[in-house]
Amino acid sequence: MSFLKISNLYKNYGQVEILKDINIEIDKGGFLVLVGPSGCGKSTLLNTIAGLEPITSGEISINGNSVAGLHPSKRDIAMVFQSYALYPNMTVAGNIAFGMEIRGVPKDERDKAIKQVSDILQIGHLLDRKPSQLSGGQRQRVAMGRALVRNPQVFLFDEPLSNLDAKLRVDMRTEIKRLHQRMKTTIVYVTHDQIEAMTLASKIAVLKDGTLQQFGTPAEIYNSPANMFVADFMGSPAMNLLTARLENGEGGLNVMLERPGEKPLALPIKNANGVLGGYSGKEIIFGVRPEALTDPDGADRNARSIAEGECLIEVVEPAGSDTFAVTKLGGKEVVARLRADAAIHAGQKTKLAFNLDKAVFFDPKSQLRIA
Known part of the structure; x- marks a missing residue:
């Protein structure tokens, strides 16, 4: 009781x-x-x-x-x-x-x-x-x-x-x-x-x-x-909340994120549930925490779904035990949390690893989580 x-x-x-x-x-x-x-x-x-x-x-x-x-x-x-x-x-x-x-x-x-x-x-x-x-x-x-x-x-x-x-x-x-x-x-x-x-x-x-x-x-x-x-x-730094589209691709649903001056970044979602599938062709809010967005070598080896994409790094912030990198996706600044010794510099393009096991999706109108 x-x-x-x-x-x-x-x-x-x-x-x-x-x-x-x-x-x-x-x-x-x-x-x-x-x-x-x-x-x-x-x-x-x-x-x-x-x-x-x-x-x-x-x-x-x-x-x-x-x-x-x-x-x-x-x-x-x-x-x-x-x-x-x-x-x-x-x-x-x-x-x-x-x-x-x-x-x-x-x-x-x-x-x-x-x-x-x-x-x-x-x-x-x-x-x-x-x-x-x-x-x-x-x-x-x-x-x-x-x-x-x-x-x-x-x-x-x-x-x-x-x-x-x-x-x-x-x-x-x-x-x-x-x-x-x-x-x-x-x-x-x-x-x-x-x-x-x-x-x-x-x-x-x-x-x-x-x-x-x-x-x-x-x-x-x-x-x-x-x-x-x-x-x-909840979270410091806060979760990255990005406007994206869900589109059907060859292997299933993809999260499509706009990138400045380049074609959209496509992140394939494995085993998407039926609710998420109902948003195919629609805008959603894609949420990913900074620690779930990192350099490929620092990605979680136990994750079932890691997707990589090339991003232009705008700002690098060394923080002792971590290095924070800022890029732009979906029209917003995005914070990635990298290893302290990650070889990364402002102005360079580099691959970032998205741990999609940790991703969450929200309805842009109700702002409620859908998956």
Whole structure:
């Protein structure tokens, strides 16, 4: 049975619909990440789970019990905010213990809990300091410690790493992942950073304009995006989404991609399904991720369908472990991800290998995936 279940949830502010028919469920110990661009409704959804925002209609249940309309203090949840929300006049130990003190937890139990979470978060040496004496990463650990001592049914994180610099964000991401693996807690985590979503989540909910675009595992979201928005939003660099035509050739269907000053590039599709066949002679959107477009020697040896085509390289971007190359196909710039030592130069024509096992196809009108 699902541990956290959100059913047919709507949230309105007056006549404005903010969340529209949200349906999500995760098992006990799951790590759900709500991701999407600014203003998509992810923080509002988190606040409805916390009880900080009332829902207009629908249902939220935790461990089989409805919490809709229940006061936040009765929901057995703990929240970690983007702004840390620490009491500046209290020490680290005081901040961690404050909630327990309010609830009348005996001092020896408070001290035991403080020691336990400070050991887990490696902040034992900071217990006597005030928040003003801490770095951003240390403050975030204290905020997490204050939530951990609650031992709630569900932890809620509202963009907890967005105030940190890039390196510290990566370090804290690893710490949160390690913490989840160790404690097996149920977490709902809001972020606009799709890399955070991919690395932390057991399930991802992608939101746009208050509507759930796709819900699934990171692999499902990344490899089988439900629509063009998800395909474009999830992944860095983003998926290449190219206007193409499907045409019947001698061996079956071909993806035809326009090239500047040359005849179209034809990529044969092996074992095309019937739905895709119905688009023969029509325009489609051909999606291929940069890592599925590479130099022939770097192509996946286990792929069943690799097609090669000559392309004019316009820009080369060395990136340490990879080299990114930009060419133009289907009237758009296309990013290929090559090996670091790939012999490639701007202005030259070179063969690129398309891993068609990883290709996806979208209807240009509905923007939904068709294959």
